[in-house]
Amino acid sequence: MDNLRKTLGCLLLFLFAAVTSTYAQVAKQYSGTVTDADSNEPVIGVNVTLKDAQTGTVTDLSGKFSISAPVGSTLLFSYIGYVTKEVKLGTNTSLKITMQEDQNQLSEVVVIGYGAVKKSDITGAVASVSSKQFKDQPVKRVEDILQGRTAGVAVTSVNGLPGGTVKVRVRGTTSLNTSNDPLYVIDGIMSGGLDVNPADIQSIEVLKDASATAIYGSRGANGVVLVTTKKGVEGKVQIYADVAIGVSNILKKYDLLNAYEYATALKEYNGISFADDEMEAYKNGSKGIDWQNLMLQTGISQDYKLGISGGTAKNKYLISANVLNMTAMTITTKYQRAQLRINLDNELTKWLTLSTKINASRTHSHNGGIDIMNFLNYSPTMEMKDPVTGVYNMDPYNSVNGNPYGARVANYGDSYVYALNTNMDLTFKIMKGLTLSVQGAANYSHVPSYSFTSSLAKPGQISGMENASRMNLFWQNTNNVTYNTSFGDHHLTATAVFEASGAEGRNLKLTGSDLANEFVGYWNAKNAKTRDGENGYSAEAIVSGLGRIMYNYKGKYMLTGTFRADGSSKFQKKNKWGYFPSAAVAWDVAKENFMSKQNIVQQLKLRASFGVVGNQSIGAYTTLGMLAPTNYDGYGSDAIHTGYWTGNLATPDVTWESTYQYNIGLDTSVLDGRLSFTAEWFRKDTKDLLLRKPAPQYNGGGSFWVNQGEVRNSGVEFTITATPLTDKDIFGWETSLNASYLKNKIIDLAGSDFIVGENYTSIGGGPIQIKKVGYPIGSFYLYEWANFNDQGANLYKHQSNGSLTTNPGADDLVTKGQAEPNWTFGWNNTFTWKNWTLNLFINAALGQDRLNVSRYAMGSMAGVYRFISLSDAYYKSWDKVANKADAVYASHKNSDNRNYPDSDFWLEDASFVKLKNISLTYNIPKKITKVADIQLSVSAQNLFTLTKYTGMDPEVYSESDYGFNGVDMGSYPVPRTFTFGMKLNF
Template identity: 30%
Template sequence: MSKSNYYKERVIQLLLFFAFMLPMGALAQNIQLNGTVTDVSGESVIGASVLEKGTTNGVITDIDGNFTLSVSPKATIIISYVGYAPQEIALNGRKELKVVLKEDTELLDEVVVIGYGTQKKSDVSGSVSSVSGDKLNNIPTANAETALQGMAPGLIVNFGSGAAGSTPSLQVRGVTTYGTDNSPLVIIDGVPGDMSFLNPEDIKSMSVLKDAATAAIYGARAAAGVILIETYRGTKSKPKITFSAYWGVDQIAKKLDVCNAEEFIHMAKMARTNAGQNPKNWPAYIAAYEQDPTQFGDTDWQDEYYRNGFTQKYNVGYTSGSENANVALSVFYSKNEAIVTGTGDEKYGFRLNSDMKRGKFKVGESVNYSRWESEMEANSGFPGIYQVTNMEPIARLYDENCDGGYGGAIPGMNMSDAANMVGYNNLIENTRATDYIKGSGYLQYEPIKGLVIKAQASRSLLFRETRVFKPTYELGAMKWNESASLSQTRTRSVNDLLELTANYNFTIKDSHDFAFLLGASQEESTYDLLGASGSEFENNDMGILGQARKDYGVQGEKTRSGLRSVFGRVNYSWKMHYMLMASFRYDGSSRFADGNQWGFFPSVSVGWNIANEPFWEDMKETVSSFKLRMSYGALGNQSVPLYLYIPKLDSNADNINYPFDGKVVNQGYAVRSLPSRNIKWETTFYKNIGVDMSLWNNKLEFSIEGYIKDTKDMLSEKNISLSTGYGALTVNDGELRTTGMEMQLIYHGNAGKDFKYDLDFNLSHFKSKLKSMADPNYMYEYGASRTYVGGYFGEFWAYETAGIIQNEAEAKLWKESHGRKDSKGNWIPMQPNAEPGDLRFVDQNGDGMLDSDDKKLLGNGCPKASIGFNVTLNYKNFDLVANFYGDLGVDRYNYTKYQLERMDTKFNYGRNALKAWTPENPNTNIPRAVYGDPNKNARTSDRFIERGDFFRLNNLQLGYNLPATVCGKLGISNLRFYVGGTRIFTITGYSGYDPSTNGGIDRMGYDYASSPLCRTFMAGIKFGF
């Protein structure tokens, strides 16, 4: 047993020992109280708190609502449970109690966190989705963003990659801007934060602010939505210690079917034969393999590249509190040996929250520290999956004759330059270490009832170091490094925030509820970068910059920006019938020049609780609540590069040195770009309308809403005259529109007293259109992805195919009937090299040529619907949690398929290529294999566009809770064991690795050999005392 494991076990044993011993002193002269807690329908209330008033002596009820507690004969007992009115009962010597809890309608009205405050859910007139920390904690992960997938309508979690060191990106309601950041603003405990360094088990609640009415109070960075997160704080209770841990095995969910060595040689011969090559000119490995296959490998590169990973996470929490003070502390550690050989992540950190109250004053603080260390995949010039599937199977993984011991292309065999990624990852050091520190504190004063004045300050620091050391190595004949090199970069980011707010809440005549907010803030951010590099070290163990002998390089950067704001909001409600919320934010940003620095962003929303009207009274037994709401407002975006409005000098540009006699005696400076002095805020205008309703006393909850987002003055590049010496100027001259709808359906049910369940279904849809740019002919193409003025984001434009040419006669007819005449009247075939087995391509505009104008809209990588389905079941002491997620009506461009079925290079082939056209195999949709591809069968076409619909069991967890009576005997308050898994199965017709990976705003649905997400099977434990 390692020392670290030994000490962990000793600590747990000591904690358990004290947990057993602490209650002993309270047993003298007490009586044993037995009781049962039910609701008005007679159903047992599981987990109700039973506490001896004035002490920390208490228990929770078991699965049958029973409890046993040793108390004083004269004690007063407090019984409470969420959603029910608490009861206080004086014993007066009684030894048995039967308690019936009644629902507290005030408590049942859920409280929703909004900017700088809270509201009852029934009073909310804007668009807000809430997720409880309990739901997120049911998804074991070290990454908070990962836990959000499928949890809230309108919140999109994009996994660009499943590789070590990567994090998913978040989007709220689709595309907001083009060319700058579309990420939502994340607020943690009232101040901006980074979810990448947040322990998911610290989250108490999360709210997604999705329209201008709710998000405008945050102004400058809220155009793409806001995510508000509250972490756990101490409450009035006895000290509690919680512990949780899980352990899991990670696996690749799917491997691609590629050729083995024998099949590879067969395909290589076929491709060269069809190209008309003389066998004497074939690569040497073909004849050598046929002569003696044993001199080559038969390597399954995916088996070598992927491995079974191991993941583990531990969390310890402590909370305590009284009337005037509370504290919450959590510590976590996680480690993941990733499924890709030579990669992994390690995280650890802590969070401390505390509050103290004295008279009319209240102070508090939050301190968070996290460290994240990543061993990332080595950069081989192309994605690792691209290399792994392309690498010839005849190459060997290891070669003792190569420097480093790993193999690759065999000398003299004329093989490809694909890389041995196992060797790359194990030989090249590519690491990143990040330290994140955030501290915030507040001082709150309540001079009169309802008026709260609060000053808050925070500072966050992010220190990051990246290190890439390439030793000398030889990975076969095509990949080598003769001189070791090292590159190191260190960055520091600091963000300071100071805010002052005043909230005043009051009610007039028990009917008119008012809430006023007024505030001001100042934020400053600085960024420093220092990098250095060098090469030629004494040996591979001397990877220190000071030991480099040549190629010294250094880089540095320093930036600073600021933001000042004033903001306000008024909320009004009349008898919970009619609601009004109006807010504004006035932001000034240093990213713009004088005259354009300030932007004003107002919003307004209204709501009508129809179910509270007298005429609805007869329907309330069926339709418990029915609310209409509408909102309109504007949000600003300042996410533009710094210093665009001033000319920037550059000493690294070409041809600005001052030479004399052929020698450079001084380095000059030149203006790098033309300043954009007139740029100003992008503004997004939101329209939102929604309906919220519940049926049968809130057993069924339903909401639906639609929205329109119009972004104006979007920043874009405008081409200017080359006589200025510059090619383009940044201007506010672009428009974008996103429309969409969302729906959520929640059902709370039970079958008898032992079986309870919650079903939560949500659906989101959006589409985004680029309406205008400074260049009216703007178009960006990446493979099949095309973004252009007048088009929708995610469109795939490619050549349409019309079947395979089957014989010489068809080839002759096709060339004679599809083409054009040149100026001299000579016929030029559209596909001059077409032969039997080649694809026909459709000439969409009929001009007899195949060019970009003949590409056709053949799909879209933006799903028509994203769905989430979350299930929670409870039966006696057992519980089951299942989370499903999927995309419907979506296409994917499968770049990996393109590589495996292009059949025109030296790379390996997918096994589907074995079905390529031959005269003996004419009934196929895969064209002939031909080296060089004279007909360009591998051009971007409908061959590589597939349906990408999928439905995935994202998380499954089966747990068992030890009965409260047993826990009480063990001296603990609860104990839960569980087993489960993530991404257990995926229903899809997509042939690539993973249908959920995505390429970003202008490459939606483009699967560019992205590292797939892993499947995990795990077991865990949670207990407290």
């Protein structure tokens, strides 16, 4: 009995200990704070759960949590965009948890137009740029973000002026007579440009193949650029301030003859002599004009950004403002931009949300345009002004154009853009997986411009003024029904959209000349002796219906099909509708069972797609027969009569340009996402080209449009992204390299072999570009320079028999060179060490040519440029070199010498490699400053360029026939800029 009693006692004691131990474990309370490992800011809404159990909680607005858990158990901390963290619990009940951003998860969801999809499920060619890739760089416009960062996207500056034109091409030039610009879509609303503060951008996606772009139908032929702006974040108020100050200068100037050298050359070639005291003054520099120093200056930029965001789980907001002031490198040129954005997200009920986006902006450009080629050719020995009248003199020796300095300081102009963009989106959660989005937008812009011409600008100049105004209204309504469902291993997303959009434009212009006085500049119409005016109105609309199905089986077999129908007011009844289908398939081999035992390859996806997209970038009334009014003098009287002549012939059969696209792609990701590789092959066949043809004079003249011709773009693209080093406390390195090869070729030109481009009558010569079957768009049409003859005259090749001549004819013109590059590259590197970050960004273009008309003008004594100003054209001419084999320029004395601007002597290889950005930043965390996270930065843009091109900048160009580039007529170069910045995050 005693033994039994002892046994029962021990058993009860053991059970009591077990129960009390278990009770103690269940009752243990743990609390703590979750913070971001980089910013040390609290992370709100983190899921805190007990591993292998259902209990859990979330962090509050301060990142704090409290949970009951047994000692020895494990807590899981998980949140979208962060690496899930496991913490084993001990006796310490006060926890401090830090979470690291998961770069792979952050890039998973990609916007694809009318929806979003996980990156792993994409079947088309989509390039994505996140804000992280440019947040530490002083970008001032969205196009700067795209340049060099996305394979297949070529970004070229037409000029480097503040607010200047930038050309974006996605997979080449497809159209000859219509726009080649991509479609821009900002937060789901189609836009005519990229009027967005870069600091407001969350991500940019570029849709490149038909599988991705066919959803936009007749507007998708040139690619689609989707911009998604940031939203407010739930939690405490976040405030940021950003200040960047930059100084800019010309990276490269021409080596011109100084006043003494110019005077010496004038005497040598033209027999013009200067007095001895003048020559001495030119020699010692006390007299003479350095035109480059006079017209160019150090540019200054001031970029201020301020933003505030926050909110609750149901109501979030983001408000941001940006003010940019820029003084250009050319005298009197200024540019200003001010923007205000308000983004609101409201959960009205459990089944209804409202998203509101408002963006207001104002830009102002003062004296925006400049003719650099003109001042490069002006004489350094001339007198600037008439001392009696104050009129700016013309060049007595060289250029016959007006005084470039007088044109800048006596004349002036201002242009403005006032824009208000509004966007509201109501989203209804109808049932599980089924949503309806009703989105409406209205974008209004007012574009006034004013110019004044002074009688002092040059001799004989008649004073004048011009006031012009353009008002545009664009509206869009998009109704999107999307159904997401999963059943077993199958996932389906179906989208149906009805969309309507339209645009109206009004313009008004008033001009006056021979002003009674010039004191009030362009506000002077009443005092003009002669006045004229004109106005106009246009309206267009498009209605669309579209559908898309995305199917996914086990994440390894994917299928996407889209169909869109567009009805456009631009085409007449029988061709009003266009239909644009596409299909794409993908197979992720890495998800197959035979790959399950390896852990190196996470993705090995093969893709293929085909589709048709369109282009309807013609005028609102292009297909209608139209008469153009004109005024003419009455016979035998002073009366003015109005008459009409044929402007446009009616073309009811004209329809959409259609681009048939084929794409094959490969996506790989290895080593847990630390190394990824994408390769693409594509072909774009654009058929039924919209060509404008002249009508014969016997039919009344004018022009008409036809659907004839074909252009092909084909190529390959490669993108490699890697994170070789991941520990930023030791050393971190992220790198991304992209490369694109593009071949452009004209297949057909309405039965013709070629179409000759426009003449550059301002410099003489004939047509310099040609559209020719078998050659790329932007090919040059030039005389083939052979060498110099024994007297130093230029020799050109006769194409008929190969003989040489100093006087070639039209039959001797040949097609050669190309304006667009074959290869483009971009290489972005980010190095981190503790609180330091270094970024190096390089882009390159290979295989492009430029016709350097500026060098022709400075190096020739021909046409309107009557004398030379380029130093090499004098010292390396046939006349000056001892060894004639070393001559670079022809003799300026030989009367048989002929310099032609349309000669391949002036055609140069303009391939280049540019260090686009190098920036160094240092982050001071809030835990040190006690006030805010502070980031200090210093950076340089366009620090150096490697190129054989002798012009100022191989990247820029002067727009030619229908916007094709390749001709340098003194384009404003992209400046070298040094920027100093400071960012504060409160």
